[in-house]
Amino acid sequence: MISRWMYISLVILYGFLLGPFVIIFMASFGANANLAFPPQGFTLDWFANVFETSQFVDSFWISLQLALLSTIVSLVMGIPVAYALTRFQFAASGLVETVFSAPILVPGLVIGFAMLNFFVLLGDMGVMTGLFIGHTAILFPYSVRVVSASLRNLDPYVEDAAVSLGANRLRGFLLVVLPNMQAGIAAAFVLGFITSFNNVPVSLFLSGPGVTTLPVSMLSYLEYYFDPTIAALSTLLVIFTVVLVQTAERVLGLSQFV
Amino acid sequence: MIRRPNQNRSIILLVSPAFVFVLVFFVLPLIFLLSQSVLPEDGGITLTGYVDFFQSRVSRIVYLRTLKLGLIVTVICVLMSYPAAFVLARMPARRRSFLMSLVILPLMTNAVARTFAWLIILGRRGMLNQTLLSLELVETPVRFIFTETAIVLGLTQLFLPLMVLPLVSAMENIPDDVLEAARSLGANRLTTFRRIVVPLSSDGLVLGATLVFTGSVTAFVTPAILGGARLLLMSTLLRQEAVIIFDQQAAAVVATVMIFTTLAVNLLLRVLRVRQV
Amino acid sequence: MRSKPFLMLILALLVLGVVGPVAVAQDTQTLTVSIWGFNLDVLEENVFAPFEEMHNVEIVLDTGNNSDRLARLQAEGENSSIDVVHFATQFTYMAGQADLLQPYDPDMLENLGEVYDWAQDPLGNQAGVGYTVNSLSLIYRSDLIEAEVTSWADLLRDDVAGFVSIPEMSTTFGPATLIMIDRALAMQALDEGEELDEINYDAELAWETLPRLADNLVTTYIRSSALTTLVQEEEVWVAPYASFAVGNLINTGHDLTTVIPAEGAVGQTNMISITAATDKVELAHAYIDWFISHDIQEAEALDLIDSPVNATVELPEDICALLTCGEMLNTMIVLDQAEVSDRLEDWLERWNEVMVR
Numbered sequence: 001m002i003s004r005w006m007y008i009s010l011v012i013l014y015g016f017l018l019g020p021f022v023i024i025f026m027a028s029f030g031a032n033a034n035l036a037f038p039p040q041g042f043t044l045d046w047f048a049n050v051f052e053t054s055q056f057v058d059s060f061w062i063s064l065q066l067a068l069l070s071t072i073v074s075l076v077m078g079i080p081v082a083y084a085l086t087r088f089q090f091a092a093s094g095l096v097e098t099v100f101s102a103p104i105l106v107p108g109l110v111i112g113f114a115m116l117n118f119f120v121l122l123g124d125m126g127v128m129t130g131l132f133i134g135h136t137a138i139l140f141p142y143s144v145r146v147v148s149a150s151l152r153n154l155d156p157y158v159e160d161a162a163v164s165l166g167a168n169r170l171r172g173f174l175l176v177v178l179p180n181m182q183a184g185i186a187a188a189f190v191l192g193f194i195t196s197f198n199n200v201p202v203s204l205f206l207s208g209p210g211v212t213t214l215p216v217s218m219l220s221y222l223e224y225y226f227d228p229t230i231a232a233l234s235t236l237l238v239i240f241t242v243v244l245v246q247t248a249e250r251v252l253g254l255s256q257f258v
Numbered sequence: 259m260i261r262r263p264n265q266n267r268s269i270i271l272l273v274s275p276a277f278v279f280v281l282v283f284f285v286l287p288l289i290f291l292l293s294q295s296v297l298p299e300d301g302g303i304t305l306t307g308y309v310d311f312f313q314s315r316v317s318r319i320v321y322l323r324t325l326k327l328g329l330i331v332t333v334i335c336v337l338m339s340y341p342a343a344f345v346l347a348r349m350p351a352r353r354r355s356f357l358m359s360l361v362i363l364p365l366m367t368n369a370v371a372r373t374f375a376w377l378i379i380l381g382r383r384g385m386l387n388q389t390l391l392s393l394e395l396v397e398t399p400v401r402f403i404f405t406e407t408a409i410v411l412g413l414t415q416l417f418l419p420l421m422v423l424p425l426v427s428a429m430e431n432i433p434d435d436v437l438e439a440a441r442s443l444g445a446n447r448l449t450t451f452r453r454i455v456v457p458l459s460s461d462g463l464v465l466g467a468t469l470v471f472t473g474s475v476t477a478f479v480t481p482a483i484l485g486g487a488r489l490l491l492m493s494t495l496l497r498q499e500a501v502i503i504f505d506q507q508a509a510a511v512v513a514t515v516m517i518f519t520t521l522a523v524n525l526l527l528r529v530l531r532v533r534q535v
Numbered sequence: 536m537r538s539k540p541f542l543m544l545i546l547a548l549l550v551l552g553v554v555g556p557v558a559v560a561q562d563t564q565t566l567t568v569s570i571w572g573f574n575l576d577v578l579e580e581n582v583f584a585p586f587e588e589m590h591n592v593e594i595v596l597d598t599g600n601n602s603d604r605l606a607r608l609q610a611e612g613e614n615s616s617i618d619v620v621h622f623a624t625q626f627t628y629m630a631g632q633a634d635l636l637q638p639y640d641p642d643m644l645e646n647l648g649e650v651y652d653w654a655q656d657p658l659g660n661q662a663g664v665g666y667t668v669n670s671l672s673l674i675y676r677s678d679l680i681e682a683e684v685t686s687w688a689d690l691l692r693d694d695v696a697g698f699v700s701i702p703e704m705s706t707t708f709g710p711a712t713l714i715m716i717d718r719a720l721a722m723q724a725l726d727e728g729e730e731l732d733e734i735n736y737d738a739e740l741a742w743e744t745l746p747r748l749a750d751n752l753v754t755t756y757i758r759s760s761a762l763t764t765l766v767q768e769e770e771v772w773v774a775p776y777a778s779f780a781v782g783n784l785i786n787t788g789h790d791l792t793t794v795i796p797a798e799g800a801v802g803q804t805n806m807i808s809i810t811a812a813t814d815k816v817e818l819a820h821a822y823i824d825w826f827i828s829h830d831i832q833e834a835e836a837l838d839l840i841d842s843p844v845n846a847t848v849e850l851p852e853d854i855c856a857l858l859t860c861g862e863m864l865n866t867m868i869v870l871d872q873a874e875v876s877d878r879l880e881d882w883l884e885r886w887n888e889v890m891v892r
Binding site: 002003005006007009010012013014016017018019020021023024027034035036037038074077078080081083084088090096099100102103105106107108109110111113114115117118119121133134136137140144194197198200201204205214215218219222226230231233234237238241242244245246 | 280
C-alpha cells in the first residue's frame with residue numbers, strides 16, 4: 001500500500017517543517033551581521049547579544065510570569081468547568097461548551113483589538129493586568145477541553161464508590177478524581193503555557209510602556225535590525241521548547257491532546 | 259452520569275467563576291466591538307462602515323487576496339500532508355510517536371522565530387537565490403520577499419502541522435484489514451486510496467482544512483514580516499486602520515468581517531462533515 | 536504514570552517565574568518616555584542612563600513610530616501613563632490639535648536660550664521644544680546605479696525599477712516625498728530661465744505619476760530602520776532617507792552616495808512635548824532641558840544620530856557634512872504642517888488606492 005513516492009512525500013514534509021529550524025540554527029552561529037547565505041565564520045556573539053539586549057531579558061521574564069500566571073488561573077477556573085461538563089448532564093452544557101471554545105474560533109488579532117478598546121473604556125487597569133486577562137481568556141479552550149478529555153476516560157463510579165465508602169465529595173474529588181486527572185492537567189498546563197508564551201496577536205495590542213512580551217519584542221526588534229540576534233534567540237527558544245515538549249510527550253503523550 | 263437533587267447548585271458553583279470571567283472579559287469586548295462597527299460617533303445605527311468596506315477597492319482587494327492566499331495555503335497543505343500522513347499512520351507506534359513529536363515542534367515555537375527563517379531563505383542573498391544562481395537557473399537574483407509567494411510559503415510552514423495531526427489521527431483508525439481486503443479484492447493502490455482511505459479520513463481532512471484556512475486568513479506575523487508595508491492582508495489592514503489611520507470604526511468593521519469569515523468557514527465545513535458521514 | 540520529572544519541570548518554571556523578576560524589579564520613581572525604537576542603545580548610553588542616575592528615576596520607554604504612538608496616546612487619553620513624548624513636528628501638531636499636550640514653561644528650561652530661535656517653540660503655544668533637526672534627501676548605491684542620481688524625479692527612472700523604496704504616507708516624510716517629486720516634475724516642465732518658488736501642496740503631478748512610481752518599488756517603508764535593513768540586504772538601491780539614519784546606512788558597508796537633490800532637501804524638527812495626562816511636570820521639564828543641553832546634543836551628533844539644535848555645539852566638518860547642519864539649515868525646505876495635516880486624511884486613502892495594486 002505504501003509506495004516509494006509516499007516516503008518521498010514524508011521526507012519533503014519534514015524538510016519543509018524542520019528545514020527552517022536548521023537554517024535559523026546555522027545563522028545564529030554565523031559571523032556576518034546580515035542575512036546573506038551561507039553564513040560566514042563562526043561566532044557566539046549573537047548569543048551574548050541576546051543576553052545583553054535588555055528588551056529581550058525584561059520581556060522574557062514578563063512572558064514567563066504572564067504564561068505561568070494565566071495558565072494557572074485558567075486551570076483553577078477551568079478544571080471545575082471540565083468536571084461539571086463530564087459529571088453532570090444539564091441543559092446549558094452545550095452553551096457552556098460553546099462559550100469556552102469560542103476564544104479559539106475568534107482570530108487572536110481581533111481579540112486583542114476588541115479587548116484593548118474595551119479595557120480603555122473601563123479605565124486604567126495597568127498593562128500587565130490587561131495582558132493577564134487577555135491571556136487567561138484565550139487559554140480556557142485548552143484547560144477546559146484537555147481536562148475534560150482526560151476526565152471522560154475516568155469511570156465516574158470510582159468516585160461514587162469512594163463517596164459511598166464514607167469520603168465526603170470534596171475528599172472524594174481530591175483523593176480519587178484529581179490524581180487521575182494529573183495527566184490531563186499537566187498536558188493542559190504545557191499547552192496553555194506554550195500558547196501564552198508564544199502569543200503575538202493578543203499581546204500585540206495589549207502590550208504597553210515598559211511591558212512587552214518576548215514574541216512582541218522580537219517582532220519589534222525585527223523592525224529595527226535584521227541581524228542574527230533573532231536567530232540566536234530563536235535557537236534558545238527552540239531548545240527551551242524541545243525540552244519542555246519532549247518531557248511532556250514522553251510522560252504524557254502530548255500529541256493526542258493537540 | 260450523576261443526578262442529585264442539589265445538582266444545579268453544584269453546577270452553578272463549578273461553572274460560574276470561569277463563565278463570568280469569559281463573559282465579562284471576552285464576550286463583552288466582542289459585543290462592544292460589534293457595536294463600534296455600527297455606531298458612529300455622531301449617534302444612530304448605521305451600516306455605512308460595511309458598505310464602505312465592500313465598496314472600497316482597497317479593502318475588497320485585500321479581502322479577496324486574503325481568501326485567495328488562505329485557499330492556496332490550504333490546498334498546498336492538503337497535498338503535502340495526505341500521502342505523508344498515511345505513511346505516518348501505518349508506522350509502528352514508537353517511531354510514529356517520535357515523528358509526531360517533530361510535527362508538533364514547529365507548533366510550539368513562536369511565529370516570529372519561524373518567520374525569521376524565511377527572511378534568510380528568501381532574501382536577495384538568501385539560500386534560495388544562492389541555489390538558483392549557482393545552478394544557473396537564473397541570471398540575477400529573483401525577488402521573493404514582499405511577494406504573495408513569500409507569504410504562502412511562510413503560512414504553509416506555520417500551519418502544516420494543523421493539517422498533519424488530524425489527518426494522522428483519522429487514518430490511524432482505518433483498520434489494516436480493510437485495506438488488505440480491498441487489495442485482495444483486486445483494487446489497485448490508487449483505487450484503494452480513493453475509495454477507502456479518502457472517505458474514511460475525510461473527517462480529519464475537513465478538520466485540518468478548517469484549521470489551516472482560518473489560521474491563514476487571520477495570521478498576523480507572517481504577512482507583517484514577509485508582506486511588508488504594502489502587501490496588505492486582512493490582519494495587517496486591521497492593524498493599519500487601528501493604529502496608523504486610527505479609524506476605529508473601519509478597524510472594527512475589518513475585525514468583524516474577519517470574525518464572520520472564520521465562523522462561516524467553520525460552519526460550512528462542519529456541515530460538509532456531517533453530510534459525508 | 537511517570538510524572539516526577541514533569542512535576543519537577545513545572546516546579547522549576549514556577550521558581551524561575553517567581554524569583555527571576557525580583558532581580559529585575561526596582562522601586563524608584565519612573566518617567567515614561569514615548570519615543571521611536573531607533574538607536575535606543577546609543578540613546579540609553581548618552582541620554583537615559585546619566586539622566587536616571589542624576590534624578591534617581593527610572594526611564595520607562597514606550598516605543599513605536601509616530602502614528603502608532605499617537606494612536607495609543609489618543610486611545611488612552613487621560614489614563615495614559617506617558618509623561619513626555621517625542622514626535623516629528625507634524626505629529627506634535629496633530630497631538631496638540633487633539634489636546635493631548637500641555638504647554639511647557641520656558642522658565643523651567645535653563646538651556647532653552649542656547650537653542651536656535653526656530654527650534655525653541657516651532658509650533659507656537661509652547662506645544663513642544665525642537666530638540667533635533669533632520670532632513671530628507673536621497674541615498675543610492677553608486678556601485679550598482681551607473682547614472683548619477685540628482686533629482687527626486689530620478690526615483691521614476693527605468694534603470695532603478697524594482698530597487699526603489701519610499702516612506703509610507705503615514706510617516707513623517709511620506710507627504711514630503713510626494714511633494715518633492717511633484718516639485719521635481721514641475722521644474723522639469725519649466726522653460727529655460729524660469730524659476731519655481733512656491734511649494735505646491737496639492738502635488739497633483741506627483742499623484743498622477745504615483746502609479747508608475749509604485750511599479751518601481753520593492754516595498755514602502757514605515758521606519759528608517761526598515762530602510763536600513765532593506766539597503767543592507769541589497770533589496771533597495773535608491774531611496775529617500777532621513778538624516779538621522781545616515782550612520783546606520785553607512786554601517787551597512789555598501790557603496791552608498793548621499794545627494795541633496797537639485798530641488799532641495801526637506802527639513803523638519805523632532806520635538807519633545809509634555810503630555811496633558813502627566814503630573815510629573817518638573818521631571819518632564821528636567822528631561823527636556825537635559826536633551827537640549829550642550830553635552831547631550833554634542834554626544835548625539837558625534838554618534839551620527841541627532842543633528843543639534845543647540846547653537847553652542849560645534850561639529851567637525853566631516854560629521855557636519857553627514858548631518859543636517861551648517862549651511863544646510865539655511866537652504867532646506869521646511870513644509871507648512873497645517874497645509875500637510877489638512878490633506879493627510881484624504882492622501883492616506885488615495886495612497887492606499889494606488890499602493891494596493
